[in-house]
Amino acid sequence: MLEGLTDQQRAAVVADHHVLLTACPGSGKTRVLTHKVAYELQRLTGKKMVVALTFTNRASDEIKRRLDRMDIDATKLWTGTIHAFCLEWILTPYLGYLPELKNGFVIADEYKTEELLSTLRAAYDFTWDNITTRLKPDGSFAEQVSKYHHFLREYHATLKEQGLIDFDQLLYYAYKLIASYPKIARTLNNFFQVICVDEYQDTQELQYEILAKIITAKLDNTTLFMVGDQDQAIYGSLGGVARSLSDIKASFGNIDINEMKLSGNYRSTQRVIDYYRHYQTAAIDIRSMCAYAGQQGQITFNETVDKDSLAEHIAEIISERITAGIAEKEICVLAPQWWLVIPMGRKLKQLLPDVNFDAIGLSPLIKSKENIWFKVARLFLVDPAPNMYFVRTRWANELVDSLQTMGIDIFDSEQRKAKKLLRVFNLIKSDHTVGLKYLEDCFIQLLAILEIDIESNANLKQHWTYFFVGTQRRLDDPQYNYATDIQSFRRLFRHNQGVVVNTCHGIKGEEFHTVIAFGLLQGYIPNRNEADQVSAAKKLLYVICSRAKKELHLIAESGRMRSRNPMFATLQLASVRFDYDN
Numbered sequence: 001m002l003e004g005l006t007d008q009q010r011a012a013v014v015a016d017h018h019v020l021l022t023a024c025p026g027s028g029k030t031r032v033l034t035h036k037v038a039y040e041l042q043r044l045t046g047k048k049m050v051v052a053l054t055f056t057n058r059a060s061d062e063i064k065r066r067l068d069r070m071d072i073d074a075t076k077l078w079t080g081t082i083h084a085f086c087l088e089w090i091l092t093p094y095l096g097y098l099p100e101l102k103n104g105f106v107i108a109d110e111y112k113t114e115e116l117l118s119t120l121r122a123a124y125d126f127t128w129d130n131i132t133t134r135l136k137p138d139g140s141f142a143e144q145v146s147k148y149h150h151f152l153r154e155y156h157a158t159l160k161e162q163g164l165i166d167f168d169q170l171l172y173y174a175y176k177l178i179a180s181y182p183k184i185a186r187t188l189n190n191f192f193q194v195i196c197v198d199e200y201q202d203t204q205e206l207q208y209e210i211l212a213k214i215i216t217a218k219l220d221n222t223t224l225f226m227v228g229d230q231d232q233a234i235y236g237s238l239g240g241v242a243r244s245l246s247d248i249k250a251s252f253g254n255i256d257i258n259e260m261k262l263s264g265n266y267r268s269t270q271r272v273i274d275y276y277r278h279y280q281t282a283a284i285d286i287r288s289m290c291a292y293a294g295q296q297g298q299i300t301f302n303e304t305v306d307k308d309s310l311a312e313h314i315a316e317i318i319s320e321r322i323t324a325g326i327a328e329k330e331i332c333v334l335a336p337q338w339w340l341v342i343p344m345g346r347k348l349k350q351l352l353p354d355v356n357f358d359a360i361g362l363s364p365l366i367k368s369k370e371n372i373w374f375k376v377a378r379l380f381l382v383d384p385a386p387n388m389y390f391v392r393t394r395w396a397n398e399l400v401d402s403l404q405t406m407g408i409d410i411f412d413s414e415q416r417k418a419k420k421l422l423r424v425f426n427l428i429k430s431d432h433t434v435g436l437k438y439l440e441d442c443f444i445q446l447l448a449i450l451e452i453d454i455e456s457n458a459n460l461k462q463h464w465t466y467f468f469v470g471t472q473r474r475l476d477d478p479q480y481n482y483a484t485d486i487q488s489f490r491r492l493f494r495h496n497q498g499v500v501v502n503t504c505h506g507i508k509g510e511e512f513h514t515v516i517a518f519g520l521l522q523g524y525i526p527n528r529n530e531a532d533q534v535s536a537a538k539k540l541l542y543v544i545c546s547r548a549k550k551e552l553h554l555i556a557e558s559g560r561m562r563s564r565n566p567m568f569a570t571l572q573l574a575s576v577r578f579d580y581d582n
């Protein structure tokens with residue numbers, strides 16, 4: 001299992017103390033983290049488990065896929081985002097202790113919170129104001145400008161009225177529980193052999209506090225393994241705090257944490273590295289160790305393409321790269337803001353109908369992966385093909401666990417529940433051709449076979465309403481123009497296939513042969529909320545450019561306006577002197 005790792009990487013994997021592993025992009029931090037998980041899984045004894053906290057759901061899916069490929073039994077692994085962790089391990093099991101939530105709740109996904117916030121913003125005339133919805137450990141607003149507090153109180157009241165909580169409240173309630181009831185932290189500490197944290201530099205204050213409670217509940221029991229890179233801290237505007245080693249030690253009750261390093265880059269050509277080093281905030285030399293280190297590749301910078309012909313321009317680059325033999329999933333189109341990305345994904349799909357896309361916003365299904373009906377839907381929408389066997393088994397296991405946390409124990413106490421459940425899924429058929437009708441029909445059949453009475457489980461019913469009402473609302477929204485047929489629904493779930501179209505935050509930690517980044521404009525990068533504008537711009541450009549293995553196409557399109565003024569390339573990008581290929 002330790003094969004294919006460098007000495008430095010191997011030392012980190014086998015370390016049996018708390019570790020903070022910091023290193024440059026492409027140096028193998030995620031690879032080390034995956035091997036660490038595999039290594040610890042094989043050493044587990046008793047009922048202990050391994051936890052791997054990732055920044056995105058995509059990243060945790062990738063860890064699971066890599067373990068599948070390494071043929072590692074991952075049943076004792078829990079991996080997901082910190083929000084999902086708090087939900088599953090703290091909020092759901094200890095809900096009874098919180099009078100605010102004990103009657104059940106549904107997590108509002110990003111679409112829903114965005115919808116609520118934009119309606120309220122309009123009512124308050126705050127449409128363009130940057131207001132944070134984060135909460136501090138004591139439950140007060142992290143937002144420092146007091147004129148926004150009334151707005152935030154109304155936002156919380158609206159969520160409450162609809163039986164919802166947002167991601168910030170989820171963290172806060174989890175913290176409140178773990179801080180008020182020490183036995184929760186002790187129980188989790190007993191359960192977990194090691195907690196691995198990817199991208200530690202973007203961890204929020206509340207997240208550090210929650211982890212600290214678990215790690216310090218009983219010393220020398222649960223090991224902390226954090227990996228990241230301070231230069232890639234891009235969540236400042238959303239509360240991420242890239243703490244130094246001494247600050248991290250202090251947050252964890254001054255436990256001993258060893259700092260370990262990796263050197264070399266196994267992802268990019270030296271030319272790509274030399275380019276993105278312009279955006280480093282600490283001058284660290286990075287050497288490419290790839291077999292293709294010396295290749296020229298392509299690095300372009302375009303400031304002239306107009307926003308109205310931008311999609312055609314990007315479609316052309318994609319077609320050329322595919323014709324040159326680059327796999328679709330090795331091409332990534334990204335931008336700093338999700339509202340730039342969603343219409344781009346749609347336009348590219350129209351312009352290149354034969355190309356597969358893995359783009360955010362192409363799916364009308366509610367975005368909350370925590371919604372139990374989302375978990376059911378994906379099992380109905382992905383065919384039981386042999387290459388999907390591991391993935392579907394994992395999904396079925398997750399579903400069994402989620403049902404259990406809702407108090408529903410299927411197939412009594414029998415073993416191999418996931419396998420039995422998959423057999424039930426494979427039996428169910430529907431003739432409906434409209435996607436949402438098809439799902440509803442299948443869900444009803446599933447409930448009948450499993451003998452689950454949805455009317456007697458308020459939480460299950462709440463999730464159902466949220467799933468169908470939310471999805472229908474999006475299907476009805478003319479600005480999206482979603483296809484409603486079942487075949488289109490199925491296409492949305494073709495996992496991990498096609499050209500990726502996403503935000504820079506959504507693909508953190510990933511890598512692609514070709515990266516095409518647009519919207520690199522002053523005003524979008526850096527985000528207005530960032531305290532240190534120069535460093536925030538550099539870090540975002542650093543993250544974007546370091547995703548590329550060989551090709552980088554940077555675009556600061558013309559024709560976009562802000563406050564009636566034309567927008568121009570981000571200053572830190574415009575000021576770089578480089579021998580571009582255009």
Ligand SMILES: Nc1ncnc2c1ncn2[C@@H]1O[C@H](COP(=O)(O)OP(=O)(O)OP(=O)(O)O)[C@@H](O)[C@H]1O
Pocket residue numbers: 004005006009023024025026027028029030031032229232265266267508509510511546
């Ligand atoms: N020892 C190694 N030998 C060969 N390839 C390696 C080695 N270590 C890492 N790689 C490869 O280098 C690439 C980058 O690794 P990885 O994604 O783990 O880097 P990272 O440090 O997490 O990067 P980032 O900070 O940008 O997320 C991957 O394709 C990985 O498989």
